[in-house]
Amino acid sequence: MLFRLLWLPATPALSDDFYRFRWDGLLVSHAHSPFAETPRQLLSSPPAEVAALPLPELRRLLPQLNSPAYYSVYPPVCQALYGAAAKAFPTSQTGFLVVVRLALLVADAGTAALLLWLLPLAGWPARRALVYLLHPLVVVEIAGNVHMEGVVVCFLLLAGALLARRRLRLAAGAFALAVATKLLPLLALPLLARCLCPRRLGQFVGVLAGSLLVLFLPLFSGRLFLHIGLSLDLYFQRFEFNASVFYVLLAVGKWLTGHDLVGGLGPLLGLGTACLAFWLAQQPGRPALAALPHWLLLTLSGYFALATTVHPWYLVPLVALSCFSPLRYARVWAGLVVLSYSAYRTPAYTESGLLLTLEYGLVLAWALGEYYLGYAQRGRASAGLVHGV
Numbered sequence: 001m002l003f004r005l006l007w008l009p010a011t012p013a014l015s016d017d018f019y020r021f022r023w024d025g026l027l028v029s030h031a032h033s034p035f036a037e038t039p040r041q042l043l044s045s046p047p048a049e050v051a052a053l054p055l056p057e058l059r060r061l062l063p064q065l066n067s068p069a070y071y072s073v074y075p076p077v078c079q080a081l082y083g084a085a086a087k088a089f090p091t092s093q094t095g096f097l098v099v100v101r102l103a104l105l106v107a108d109a110g111t112a113a114l115l116l117w118l119l120p121l122a123g124w125p126a127r128r129a130l131v132y133l134l135h136p137l138v139v140v141e142i143a144g145n146v147h148m149e150g151v152v153v154c155f156l157l158l159a160g161a162l163l164a165r166r167r168l169r170l171a172a173g174a175f176a177l178a179v180a181t182k183l184l185p186l187l188a189l190p191l192l193a194r195c196l197c198p199r200r201l202g203q204f205v206g207v208l209a210g211s212l213l214v215l216f217l218p219l220f221s222g223r224l225f226l227h228i229g230l231s232l233d234l235y236f237q238r239f240e241f242n243a244s245v246f247y248v249l250l251a252v253g254k255w256l257t258g259h260d261l262v263g264g265l266g267p268l269l270g271l272g273t274a275c276l277a278f279w280l281a282q283q284p285g286r287p288a289l290a291a292l293p294h295w296l297l298l299t300l301s302g303y304f305a306l307a308t309t310v311h312p313w314y315l316v317p318l319v320a321l322s323c324f325s326p327l328r329y330a331r332v333w334a335g336l337v338v339l340s341y342s343a344y345r346t347p348a349y350t351e352s353g354l355l356l357t358l359e360y361g362l363v364l365a366w367a368l369g370e371y372y373l374g375y376a377q378r379g380r381a382s383a384g385l386v387h388g389v
Helices: 001-008 017-029 040-044 048-052 055-064 075-086 093-121 125-131 136-144 149-164 168-179 183-196 198-221 222-236 245-257 262-281 291-308 310-321 329-345 353-388
Strands: none
Touching: 001 093, 001 136, 017 055, 017 075, 017 093, 017 245, 040 055, 048 136, 055 136, 055 262, 075 093, 093 149, 125 310, 136 149, 136 310, 136 329, 149 183, 149 245, 149 291, 149 310, 168 198, 183 198, 183 262, 183 291, 245 262, 245 329, 262 291, 291 310, 291 329, 310 329, 329 353
């Protein structure tokens, strides 16, 4: 954990998202919704209350933003942290980064404590916590590039720990904090529906909905969900980076039809992810709570396999979940995903087909090897039982 302190004053070198974090933080710290306008709209057609905003600082930031024409997509927990950091250091980029990194360090410390408690409870050695805490991707993307996936992991583990202690309402509140940091944990709901009896599930969903309402309320406006929806729609229909299945289907579709099918494929694969989540949740029998991280690992892996965009930091939760699973492909994927940074060599972010093939080819080979090895071991165990009979 102390090693992460070395990053405190550093400027992220592998991601420029922190400029948008600071932009949103400056707006929140001046009681202006970051979802009301795009950055470009805000400075080109400023609303009446714009005079209260730090316009010189915002004008300096605008050229650094990688998506000035898009609405913010960062949920309330992110906005609260960015707002607090910008309030503490309104004119200092370094100060802003130090505050955010200290918060992420606290989240990592919480994650370490939760892993050390949960792993033995789930039947795994506590030393598996090092798989997450020392993974290079986790260190670089959280401590280095200040992405919030570390906070998501902490809240998810906290929700799991509270469920294990049968503190259902508190667990729902912790899960709401995870969703209010990144929307991705919503994919765990079908699995939770299988783990909990109907009465407890109803209580969990009720507290979750109420908590999310409270968390989103400070930023609520008539345009909040519309503008978030527009940005998510752009994510599925316009953005593409480091994809796997999507790129294959895109190439096949263009070869068969002569047209670029990106606008239709993205939403279709998003629907496929939802179907996969429900299918995994419908496997026979009610899964034990200790097995939930393993099944969530498979669900999120399917989501990223079908996604149009897979930035390296997206895989941080997979590394954490892999601590509770015999499968190691997620750690391999998290190690190979850094090859996607090769696209940053060019201003147009041109990806290398060779490196994409290398990344996903090795991940697929490893995953298939684990599957067939596990299948063979199960077969030998069954044969042994039959022989014994």
